[in-house]
Amino acid sequence: MSAAPSPKEPARSTASPVAPGTSAPDRALLRKVALSSLLGTVIEYYDFLLYGTMAALVLGPLFFPESDPTVGMIAAFGTLAAGYVARPVGGVVFGHFGDRLGRKKMLVLTMVLMGAASFLIGLLPTYDSIGIAAPVLLVLFRVVQGIAIGGEWGGATLMVVEHADARRRGLWNGVMQMGSPIGFLMSTLAVTATTLLPREQFLSWGWRVPFLFSALLLAIGLYVRISVSESPLFRQAVDAQHQQSSDRPRLPLMEVLRRPRALVLACAVGIGPFALTGLISIFMLTYATGIGYATTDVMNGLIATSFLGLVAIPLFSALSDRLGRRGVVLGGAVGVVVSAFPMFALVDSGSPGLLIAGMLLGQLVQSAMYAPLGPLLSEMFGTEIRYTGASMGYQLAALVGSGFTPLIAGGLLSGPEGMRSAPLSLLAIVCGLVTVLAIWRIAETRGKDLSSPPLADAPSTSVREKGVDA
Structure with a gap:
């Protein structure tokens, strides 16, 4: 049990949003940061899960025909790389630069990478049009998606946690984490809507629409994300090191x-x-x-x-x-x-x-x-x-x-x-x-x-x- 503070020494509160002596967080700014992280998480999971659903419905026959064994090998490698390697790689890469250069810059980059990769998948010619280049490019875009989502979670979480009052970190982080189920629901609804098209139209152009829709989501997300400020804790750490003439870790990993x-x-x-x-x-x-x-x-x-x-x-x-x-x-x-x-x-x-x-x-x-x-x-x-x-x-x-x-x-x-x-x-x-x-x-x-x-x-x-x- 903690001893009561003496009259001459004010009690230390755990309510400080970032560090002792800092002011309480601006409510409007905190809401904007939470909205930015929520939108980013929605976009990342919408795009990432959309690929998985479309892969089961249409991407296989359009990009990985069974008649070509080389393409089958590419498909197996792409699934492995994106699902098992790309996300941790993204966490390491964006974690390094996020700790060195700032959280906000990395979050803007992860959003652009994910949105651009999904949009390009929607424009990608199929195997019948450009041959083996089609599955190679598809796997490349999928790996980019995996790297992007690997860097998104840490940055989005830190932006909320490092802006929030210590007593409400969980509450505000919970708002951000709603992006995962929202992204799943949006991708499911988008796929369901396009599958209502006649089969021939769905195979020819309908499947592309949910991927192209990512461009609109990206524009909205970037508009909000660019307007938020950098993490106050990161700025404070950089300022303190400059004042003390000390080096920050060159390799956070x-x-x-x-x-x-x-x-x-x-x-x-x-x-x-x-x-x-x-x-x-x-x-x-x-x-x-x-x-x-x-x-x-x-x-x-x-x-x-x-x-x-x-x-x-x-x-x-x-x-x-x-x-x-x-x-x-x-x-x-x-x-x-x-x-x-x-x-x-x-x-x-x-x-x-x-x-x-x-x-x-x-x-x-x-x-x-x-x-x-x-x-x-x-x-x-x-x-x-x-x-x-x-x-x-x-x-x-x-x-x-x-x-x-x-x-x-x-x-x-x-x-x-x-x-x-x-x-x-x-x-x-x-x-x-x-x-x-x-x-x-x-x-x-x-x-x-x-x-x-x-x-x-x-x-x-x-x-x-x-x-x-x-």
């Missing part, structure tokens, strides 16, 4: 790797939520249709989980401002352990309604684990390496969790009829336990002064080390 404990814990705490995302949003279509559900049943479930995410993510993120990041994440991780078998029992019921109920149950506990990650990971690293550290932790968790979980889950589907989902439940439980162990070893970060420490550090938690007022 090396500073993160020099003391890797924080990075390992940041990655591990995200394994649970990303693994559940892999099982619900990516693998569920394969699994559920394999046991007799119609594709539309699963799509209805995915839309329902997106609407739940729109509500649950900001609520759990705001709740972490009151209960702490650890409490909310730990509650979600324990929820995975408890609900994994009931969730898949609902999916295995054969009822479309119970299928959706099972997916919603999974989404609820996933949101509890995922929602506080933005402020939590940001508060685990110092300003000079925060973009790099938070981005690497997040993207590596996405790589291990969402990237490999569907592959592992597919290899586990070899049990007897009626028991096929048991390994999937166990997989979810194991990943949930990884998050439990990681969050147990991370000190509570809620209300932390983001102007220090200068380098990465994530001490193990104890009653004496919690670093926030009880």
